[in-house]
Amino acid sequence: MKTYLGQDIRNVAVVGHSHSGKTTLIAALLHSAKMTATRGRVEDGSAVTAYDEEEVARRTTMANAAAFAEWSGVKINFVDTPGFHMFLYETRAAMLPVEAALVVVNAQTGVEAVTDRVWKYAAEVNLPRVIVINQVDHPKADTRLGRQHMIELMQEKWGRQVVPVQLPIVDQQGFHGVVDLVTMKAFFYQPDGDGHGEVGKIPDAVMPDAKAAHEALVEIVAEGKDELMEEFFREGTIPEAHLITALHEAIRDDRIFPVLYASGLRNVGTDHLLDFLKVYAPAASEREPIAARGKIEALANGNANHEGGEDEIVMRQVDDAAPLALFVYKTMTDPFTGRVTFFKVISGKMKADSALQNYTRAESESISHLYIMQGRKPVEVQELHAGDLGAALKLHVTLTGDTLGDKAHELFLDQVSMPEPAMTYAIEPKSRGDEDKLAPALHKLMEDDPMVKFYRDPQTNEFLVSGAGQPHIEAIVSKLSRRYHTHVILHAPKVPYLETVRGRAEAQGKHKKQSGGHGQFGDCKLRIEPQTRGSGVGFANEIFGGAIPRQYVPAVEKGVRESAARGFLAGYPVVDIKVTVIDGSYHDVDSSEMSFKMAARIGFRKCMEQAKPALLEPVMKLEIEAPDEFAGALMGDLSGRRGRVQGMDSAGAGTTIRAEVPMAEILTYGTALTSMTQGRGSFRMEMSHYDLVPQAIAEKILAAAKQPVEDEEE
Numbered sequence: 001m002k003t004y005l006g007q008d009i010r011n012v013a014v015v016g017h018s019h020s021g022k023t024t025l026i027a028a029l030l031h032s033a034k035m036t037a038t039r040g041r042v043e044d045g046s047a048v049t050a051y052d053e054e055e056v057a058r059r060t061t062m063a064n065a066a067a068f069a070e071w072s073g074v075k076i077n078f079v080d081t082p083g084f085h086m087f088l089y090e091t092r093a094a095m096l097p098v099e100a101a102l103v104v105v106n107a108q109t110g111v112e113a114v115t116d117r118v119w120k121y122a123a124e125v126n127l128p129r130v131i132v133i134n135q136v137d138h139p140k141a142d143t144r145l146g147r148q149h150m151i152e153l154m155q156e157k158w159g160r161q162v163v164p165v166q167l168p169i170v171d172q173q174g175f176h177g178v179v180d181l182v183t184m185k186a187f188f189y190q191p192d193g194d195g196h197g198e199v200g201k202i203p204d205a206v207m208p209d210a211k212a213a214h215e216a217l218v219e220i221v222a223e224g225k226d227e228l229m230e231e232f233f234r235e236g237t238i239p240e241a242h243l244i245t246a247l248h249e250a251i252r253d254d255r256i257f258p259v260l261y262a263s264g265l266r267n268v269g270t271d272h273l274l275d276f277l278k279v280y281a282p283a284a285s286e287r288e289p290i291a292a293r294g295k296i297e298a299l300a301n302g303n304a305n306h307e308g309g310e311d312e313i314v315m316r317q318v319d320d321a322a323p324l325a326l327f328v329y330k331t332m333t334d335p336f337t338g339r340v341t342f343f344k345v346i347s348g349k350m351k352a353d354s355a356l357q358n359y360t361r362a363e364s365e366s367i368s369h370l371y372i373m374q375g376r377k378p379v380e381v382q383e384l385h386a387g388d389l390g391a392a393l394k395l396h397v398t399l400t401g402d403t404l405g406d407k408a409h410e411l412f413l414d415q416v417s418m419p420e421p422a423m424t425y426a427i428e429p430k431s432r433g434d435e436d437k438l439a440p441a442l443h444k445l446m447e448d449d450p451m452v453k454f455y456r457d458p459q460t461n462e463f464l465v466s467g468a469g470q471p472h473i474e475a476i477v478s479k480l481s482r483r484y485h486t487h488v489i490l491h492a493p494k495v496p497y498l499e500t501v502r503g504r505a506e507a508q509g510k511h512k513k514q515s516g517g518h519g520q521f522g523d524c525k526l527r528i529e530p531q532t533r534g535s536g537v538g539f540a541n542e543i544f545g546g547a548i549p550r551q552y553v554p555a556v557e558k559g560v561r562e563s564a565a566r567g568f569l570a571g572y573p574v575v576d577i578k579v580t581v582i583d584g585s586y587h588d589v590d591s592s593e594m595s596f597k598m599a600a601r602i603g604f605r606k607c608m609e610q611a612k613p614a615l616l617e618p619v620m621k622l623e624i625e626a627p628d629e630f631a632g633a634l635m636g637d638l639s640g641r642r643g644r645v646q647g648m649d650s651a652g653a654g655t656t657i658r659a660e661v662p663m664a665e666i667l668t669y670g671t672a673l674t675s676m677t678q679g680r681g682s683f684r685m686e687m688s689h690y691d692l693v694p695q696a697i698a699e700k701i702l703a704a705a706k707q708p709v710e711d712e713e714e
């Protein structure tokens with residue numbers, strides 16, 4: 001296989017709403033570039049970037065995947081990304097190792113909720129964007145929204161930099177060609193063919209539109225470039241060569257977001273899309289130097305021993321001559337190849353058989369063979385140059401987000417931040433045999449998917465598993481059984497209620513035992529008062545004149561904290577209180593730490609009795625997305641769940657509702673939402689705050705929970 005330099009590499013993340021056809025389009029692009037003998041399909045699991053069993057079963061992309069096309073002298077690396085709202089944390093991570101996003105828009109529906117979301121992610125990292133209107137072949141394409149109307153809607157959202165560089169040719173034969181508005185040539189395709197267009201004349205019916213669109217394109221390319229403007233006014237047009245260079249630069253600098261047309265399913269327009277990426281997408285070497293935390297290079301050079309230096313922001317050039325640095329953007333465990341680590345060569349030249357330092361983990365790591373991934377298939381290469389995407393197998397310590405490289409040039413790149421898990425279940429092994437396997441298997445899954453969390457809730461003592469949502473957790477459970485032969489039961493987790501007080505009270509706690517010999521004596525007077533939410537348990541000492549000797553005050557505090565942790569009403573920890581010890585007495589011989597601890601417990605319980613104890617419940621922040629027609633039903637349902645609606649937006653084809661809802665009311669919301677919206681709604685939630693449980697409901701919870709906690713004797 002040919003070795004590619006940064007200038008001949010294009011890295012492109014393919015992003016867009018679910019079912020816009022990203023995975024199918026990549027399969028078509030790879031086939032047109034003759035990387036695959038047949039054109040893969042999502043339906044039968046043959047699409048190159050959809051190989052994971054769970055993805056094949058669900059027919060949707062759940063994690064990033066890599067593929068490449070060698071196309072007339074360049075290598076185009078594609079990262080296929082999820083379009084399902086739940087997995088967008090992956091999509092966001094895919095923006096880091098690439099120089100362009102190919103934003104796939106479904107011609108049937110136009111810009112959808114996720115299209116806009118991923119657009120914003122790309123904008124956050126100033127990623128150049130190329131828009132492709134896909135599925136133009138579909139009978140419903142262009143009928144709901146005219147072609148021009150769709151462009152106008154995108155311009156409204158994303159600015160007038162959205163400019164067609166192609167027009168589709170659709171007639172009674174359907175969609176079978178595109179007009180290139182730069183060269184003013186038409187390309188005609190055999191639908192379901194090999195994806196190669198025949199150059200031809202622009203059809204008469206399209207010509208007027210093409211002329212107008214060409215002029216609009218030339219004008220916006222020339223804008224802001226004085227020499228081009230002059231040329232434009234002088235000649236009435238711009239020579240093709242100048243136009244090509246200027247368009248390339250405008251795309252690289254986010255001044256133009258070009259729009260193309262294609263059908264991945266019927267393989268129309270794909271070779272031209274590859275050509276377009278070759279000519280107009282930024283080369284890997286064109287990337288601005290990358291900012292990272294590290295040691296100042298000048299100091300590090302020629303001075304290998306620079307330990308102890310402060311971290312500085314280092315600008316690292318995407319250059320073969322710079323020190324080697326790799327950034328890991330994904331790992332996966334494949335049943336066939338084992339652990340695969342996907343990385344970008346940020347700088348330097350990577351050769352097979354290299355000893356590297358994993359800076360993030362401060363451990364060495366050696367890479368014997370180098371690969372580039374074609375879906376799940378590793379293709380071996382001998383070297384990778386700055387800017388390329390590669391992979392290594394069976395690394396020991398390296399995980400997603402790590403930076404590796406030359407030992408002498410330590411560098412840290414920022415990792416992408418993860419959202420809070422939206423859904424949590426209690427998880428239990430089905431049988432004894434599954435018990436030992438569960439934790440190791442889940443830990444393996446967690447390494448490849450940072451959104452999966454597995455932990456024991458210290459409050460309820462249950463093992464919990466969290467993920468991005470219902471389908472995500474279902475996929476985890478299915479992977480546990482398919483891959484690790486570990487079977488589990490899921491159920492709604494116990495709600496981690498808390499207790500608090502609504503009033504203020506003072507009470508005395510006295511612990512006294514005189515049963516011959518050494519006695520026990522502790523006596524303290526406590527005050528309890530409510531504090532703001534989230535403040536936990538505060539303790540203060542206001543003893544004057546040694547009513548309790550100083551050395552016993554910590555024992556009083558310990559007694560208070562232990563009692564608070566044990567709960568009063570139903571065994572839930574008491575929080576958001578301040579307890580102050582205000583008075584007491586002691587006995588020269590019989591007082592001890594233990595007696596004061598006991599006294600504090602008694603005092604605490606008496607305080608609780610009088611201070612209007614109350615139950616607190618976790619309230620979740622909920623964001624629901626669903627087609628407009630379900631908005632009314634969803635709002636009604638939310639109020640039935642004691643939800644408080646905070647806002648409602650209509651964006652594109654859907655409505656977003658934001659609300660705060662007690663956790664107890666939405667433990668199984670995923671299932672309810674699916675049935676209310678015929679599977680078309682989605683939601684995310686995260687912990688917001690704790691709030692008082694209304695009296696009537698609190699009574700029910702307390703009746704169902706265990707009896708009030710008795711203070712046990714020690």
Ligand SMILES: Nc1nc2c(ncn2[C@@H]2O[C@H](COP(=O)(O)OP(=O)(O)OP(=O)(O)O)[C@@H](O)[C@H]2O)c(=O)[nH]1
Pocket residue numbers: 016017018019020021022023024025042059060061062081082083084134135136137138262263264265266
């Ligand atoms: N008519 C038509 N259908 C298409 C086209 N591309 C994809 N489809 C169909 O749309 C569905 C979704 O295609 P995918 O390629 O899985 O879409 P995706 O964007 O990868 O979806 P996610 O992975 O869920 O984000 C499949 O049933 C495809 O057959 C196209 O160009 N034309």
Ligand SMILES: [Mg+2]
Pocket residue numbers: 022023024060061080081082083
């Ligand atoms: Mg997909």
